[in-house]
Amino acid sequence: MTACRSRPQxxxxxxxxxxxxxGGLFGAGAEVLAxxxxxxxxxxxxxxxxxxxxxxxxxxxxxxxxxxxxxxRTLAVAAAAGTxxxxxAWLLAASAAGLTPRWAAPAALAACLPMLVPSSLLAAAWIAxxxxxxxxxxxxxxxxxxxxxxxxxxxxxxxxxLRYFGLAALLLCWSRLRREGGWPAARAARLPRWAxxxxxxxRADARPALAAWLLVVLFSMNDHIxxxxxxxxxxxTQVLIQYSALLDPGGAAALAAPMAALGAGLAALAVGAGxxxxxxxxxxxxxxxxxxSLPARAACAxxxxxxxxxxxxxxxxxxxxRTESxxxxxxxxxxxxxxxxxxxxxxxxAAALAAxxxAALAHRWAAGRRAGALTAAPxxxxxxxxxxxxxxxxxxxxxxxxxxAAARDTSWPLVLGLALRLLPVAMLLLxxxxxxxxxxxVLAARVHGVPAHLAAWRVVWPPRRAAVAAAALLAAxxxxxxxxxAILLAPPGGSTLxxxxxxxxxxxPEAMTSALALGILLFTAPAVTAxxxxxxxxxxxxxxxP
Amino acid sequence: xTRSLAASAAALAISVLAAGCxxxxxxxxxxDAGAVTVYTALDQVYSEPVLKAFQDRTGIRVEAVYDAxxxxxxxxxxxxIARRRRPDCDVWWNNEPVQTAxxxxxxxxxxxxxxxxxxxxxxxxxxxGRWTGFAARMRLLIYxxxxxxxxxxxxLQDLASPRWRGRAAVARPFFGTTLTHMCILYQAWGPxxxxxxxxxxxxxxxxxxxxxAAVRDLVAAGEFACxxxxxxxxxxxxxxxxxxxxxxxxxxxxxxxxxxxxxLVAGCPHPEAGRKLIDYLLSAEVExxxxxxxxxxxxxxxxLADVRxxxxxxxxxxxMDVDFALAAACVDQVIxxxxxxxxxx
Numbered sequence: 001m002t003a004c005r006s007r008p009q010x011x012x013x014x015x016x017x018x019x020x021x022x023g024g025l026f027g028a029g030a031e032v033l034a035x036x037x038x039x040x041x042x043x044x045x046x047x048x049x050x051x052x053x054x055x056x057x058x059x060x061x062x063x064x065x066x067x068x069x070x071x072x073r074t075l076a077v078a079a080a081a082g083t084x085x086x087x088x089a090w091l092l093a094a095s096a097a098g099l100t101p102r103w104a105a106p107a108a109l110a111a112c113l114p115m116l117v118p119s120s121l122l123a124a125a126w127i128a129x130x131x132x133x134x135x136x137x138x139x140x141x142x143x144x145x146x147x148x149x150x151x152x153x154x155x156x157x158x159x160x161x162l163r164y165f166g167l168a169a170l171l172l173c174w175s176r177l178r179r180e181g182g183w184p185a186a187r188a189a190r191l192p193r194w195a196x197x198x199x200x201x202x203r204a205d206a207r208p209a210l211a212a213w214l215l216v217v218l219f220s221m222n223d224h225i226x227x228x229x230x231x232x233x234x235x236x237t238q239v240l241i242q243y244s245a246l247l248d249p250g251g252a253a254a255l256a257a258p259m260a261a262l263g264a265g266l267a268a269l270a271v272g273a274g275x276x277x278x279x280x281x282x283x284x285x286x287x288x289x290x291x292x293s294l295p296a297r298a299a300c301a302x303x304x305x306x307x308x309x310x311x312x313x314x315x316x317x318x319x320x321x322r323t324e325s326x327x328x329x330x331x332x333x334x335x336x337x338x339x340x341x342x343x344x345x346x347x348x349x350a351a352a353l354a355a356x357x358x359a360a361l362a363h364r365w366a367a368g369r370r371a372g373a374l375t376a377a378p379x380x381x382x383x384x385x386x387x388x389x390x391x392x393x394x395x396x397x398x399x400x401x402x403x404x405a406a407a408r409d410t411s412w413p414l415v416l417g418l419a420l421r422l423l424p425v426a427m428l429l430l431x432x433x434x435x436x437x438x439x440x441x442v443l444a445a446r447v448h449g450v451p452a453h454l455a456a457w458r459v460v461w462p463p464r465r466a467a468v469a470a471a472a473l474l475a476a477x478x479x480x481x482x483x484x485x486a487i488l489l490a491p492p493g494g495s496t497l498x499x500x501x502x503x504x505x506x507x508x509p510e511a512m513t514s515a516l517a518l519g520i521l522l523f524t525a526p527a528v529t530a531x532x533x534x535x536x537x538x539x540x541x542x543x544x545x546p
Numbered sequence: 547x548t549r550s551l552a553a554s555a556a557a558l559a560i561s562v563l564a565a566g567c568x569x570x571x572x573x574x575x576x577x578d579a580g581a582v583t584v585y586t587a588l589d590q591v592y593s594e595p596v597l598k599a600f601q602d603r604t605g606i607r608v609e610a611v612y613d614a615x616x617x618x619x620x621x622x623x624x625x626x627i628a629r630r631r632r633p634d635c636d637v638w639w640n641n642e643p644v645q646t647a648x649x650x651x652x653x654x655x656x657x658x659x660x661x662x663x664x665x666x667x668x669x670x671x672x673x674x675g676r677w678t679g680f681a682a683r684m685r686l687l688i689y690x691x692x693x694x695x696x697x698x699x700x701x702l703q704d705l706a707s708p709r710w711r712g713r714a715a716v717a718r719p720f721f722g723t724t725l726t727h728m729c730i731l732y733q734a735w736g737p738x739x740x741x742x743x744x745x746x747x748x749x750x751x752x753x754x755x756x757x758x759a760a761v762r763d764l765v766a767a768g769e770f771a772c773x774x775x776x777x778x779x780x781x782x783x784x785x786x787x788x789x790x791x792x793x794x795x796x797x798x799x800x801x802x803x804x805x806x807x808x809x810l811v812a813g814c815p816h817p818e819a820g821r822k823l824i825d826y827l828l829s830a831e832v833e834x835x836x837x838x839x840x841x842x843x844x845x846x847x848x849x850l851a852d853v854r855x856x857x858x859x860x861x862x863x864x865x866m867d868v869d870f871a872l873a874a875a876c877v878d879q880v881i882x883x884x885x886x887x888x889x890x891x
Contacts, residue, residue, distance in 0.1 A: 066888075066891070069891065070891065131767050131769065132767050132768045132769050133767050133768060151753070151764075151769055228756060229756070231753050231754070231755065231764075233754065233890075233891055238890060238891075241718070241720055241890050242890075244624075244721075246720070246881065247624050409634070495612075503590070503612075504591075506756070506757060506759030506760050506762075506763060507589045507590070507591055507759050508591055509782070509786060510786070
């Protein structure tokens with residue numbers, strides 16, 4: 001290193017200057033992108049002070065019990081959903097880890113599958129299962145005498161929890177995988193198993209569990225589709241009424257803006273609470289807890305399978321039972337082919353933009369962290385913390401006037417709305433993968449005088465390709481199954497599959513709706529399989545590194 | 547490196563352009579004699595076959611714009627109002643008359659006396675020829691025959707009575723035919739009585755569902771004993787063999803019919819094609835199709851007395867005399883009253 005440092009730096013030629021300027025522009029561009037991405041959010045907040053309702057929108061909602069009652073219901077559903085989700089996730093994480101650590105990650109990823117389907121589909125499936133005349137409800141009533149009422153805060157919390165518990169499972173599994181190295185020390189100290197489980201299990205799970213709970217509460221708070229279908233009026237429902245029925249986007253934004261602030265606070269708390277889960281260096285997962293007996297492992301396997309079956313198999317089975325035949329599924333998709341192709345186009349475009357933007361921001365964030373410099377990149381997380389309606393209303397405002405007005409009736413507002421919504425998802429995923437990237441390759445390239453643009457293309461980009469592809473694929477799946485943003489931004493005559501399903505749930509016969517719902521599941525299956533394959537490929541490559 | 551760069555750039559470009567290609571049909575098109583744009587608030591499953599039949603018969607390409615269940619008519623109405631200076635819609639096909647009357651009062655609809663309108667009674671037409679009604683629906687009380695013992699609810703006031711506490715469901719009244727119904731009641735009952743009823747309904751634990759079809763589903767599933775909905779929604783449940791029955795509310799005051807309404811948009815890009823579509827929609831053939839189809843609409847044409855609907859018994863009594871223009875004039879007051887009584891919660 002001393003010899004390297006003593007070598008005189010080559011004089012910068014034109015190419016070198018150009019490269020350095022390009023690097024500076026890229027950095028500045030990433031900062032501008034992070035701030036520009038917040039433009040719809042800012043437009044909505046600015047518009048919230050211009051309400052056509054009697055008086056100020058903020059006064060209408062927050063100077064009376066009206067807004068607080070709505071917020072109370074929203075938080076009640078979200079908090080209950082967070083608690084149920086945490087319990088399910090902890091059960092899954094503990095069961096999967098009880099087999100071998102290798103099962104933890106696949107189990108957590110499988111638990112995230114409900115997030116990859118439209119929320120209306122999940123609600124429709126659970127209504128079919130647990131509604132008064134539902135398949136499962138009838139079984140429970142006839143065999144156990146149990147009478148369930150799905151409609152209300154409890155039912156909405158249950159279905160919402162089943163949709164988002166995968167987030168909690170991912171965090172808990174990740175945290176456990178990083179702690180497995182503590183078990184050899186516990187065995188060496190001859191700690192009783194219960195003491196080791198308490199200190200290495202429950203106590204160590206506390207902070208990741210809190211982070212997981214906060215994240216599920218945040219996502220549940222911003223989901224108004226499931227509560228709405230179960231007759232719970234949340235802030236999201238009110239925003240839709242205010243905007244769609246009363247033509248008062250300012251009033252709608254006045255309700256949604258404080259929700260966004262609350263969401264940002266929850267996100268910040270979640271990051272803080274879970275900091276130890278992802279800032280500690282990963283430990284060798286060599287030893288793990290003491291091997292369990294075969295009956296114990298069988299019990300763990302059964303428990304994990306039961307949790308996953310509850311979240312995945314029950315709704316899918318109920319939908320399949322209500323579909324007349326496989327031909328009906330194909331017929332439903334054929335009827336919806338126009339929406340299907342539009343969904344593919346919109347999702348692909350939104351995913352490409354989200355992945356490209358997310359990669360730029362993640363690179364900037366990681367580079368800033370290594371250099372100890374401040375960057376605006378993390379501000380994009382606000383787009384995830386805010387309810388989808390708020391940037392949606394802002395997007396509509398931006399497309400009403402000026403040069404963007406020409407594209408008002410196209411799918412571009414929807415594409416951009418989805419891209420901005422998913423930008424933080426891509427950014428967070430890529431940042432998590434890149435923040436500890438070894439810098440030796442780039443240093444070596446610099447030492448040998450390789451121009452920065454060639455170093456970026458030949459050294460930096462190749463190991464990142466798979467991650468960016470995975471981020472794009474994840475963003476595409478989430479965009480294809482989005483409903484909250486599509487309801488606001490899809491142009492008339494330009495609806496997506498998710499919006500079509502939401503519309504048909506009440507207007508078409510049950511068999512047709514179930515067939516379309518199953519068709520949507522099959523539609524997203526190839527993309528989910530590809531994502532799983534990419535993740536497995538990435539894990540295999542990491543395992544192969546020295 | 548060059549191949550990888552080209553492949554990456556091509557993939558990004560194709561993805562970004564895909565949305566534009568997929569959405570091209572939504573952009574305002576240049577005037578085209580062979581096309582007509584219709585905004586329709588009638589459920590897509592009912593209106594789409596009718597529009598397709600028109601397209602097949604005339605060769606005029608129909609660009610239909612539907613709205614989602616959640617926002618129904620109101621979203622399209624707001625869009626017409628926002629586009630009034632440069633409309634992209636030729637024909638407005640609404641599933642109720644009040645919002646149409648509201649648009650007419652705002653000068654957004656153009657007068658057109660279709661020859662086919664002569665078969666429609668004058669009471670279902672705008673005096674100035676700006677809209678014509680056809681194929682009506684009725685507001686009904688729907689109840690679950692397995693959950694209701696004894697007499698079913700017979701009036702709107704019954705929904706606010708102790709017997710139906712926590713057992714009734716109505717659609718959120720800010721949209722569609724429920725908003726229309728509230729406007730009619732505002733006229734018929736006056737604001738004080740309407741306000742009292744709405745407040746009683748809320749304190750009686752009536753559930754607010756996303757729409758009339760949602761009310762139907764909740765009652766058919768037995769989640770709620772009774773509710774307020776429309777004939778086409780109720781008919782679907784009856785056809786599926788669900789344990790439901792219907793009754794007309796407040797028969798003594800008269801049955802309230804809500805016709806579909808069709809109108810030509812003022813300043814539209816394809817007026818000739820628009821008139822042809824209106825002539826077709828007002829024809830006996832379309833009314834018969836809607837009456838005999840899955841929506842069981844009630845034909846208004848004087849030449850369709852032979853058409854039997856499932857609602858013949860309910861239609862036998864007195865009919866409520868409704869001034870849709872007056873009802874349209876009080877939409878804003880009704881919405882204010884609905885918010886005051888917490889019907890948006």
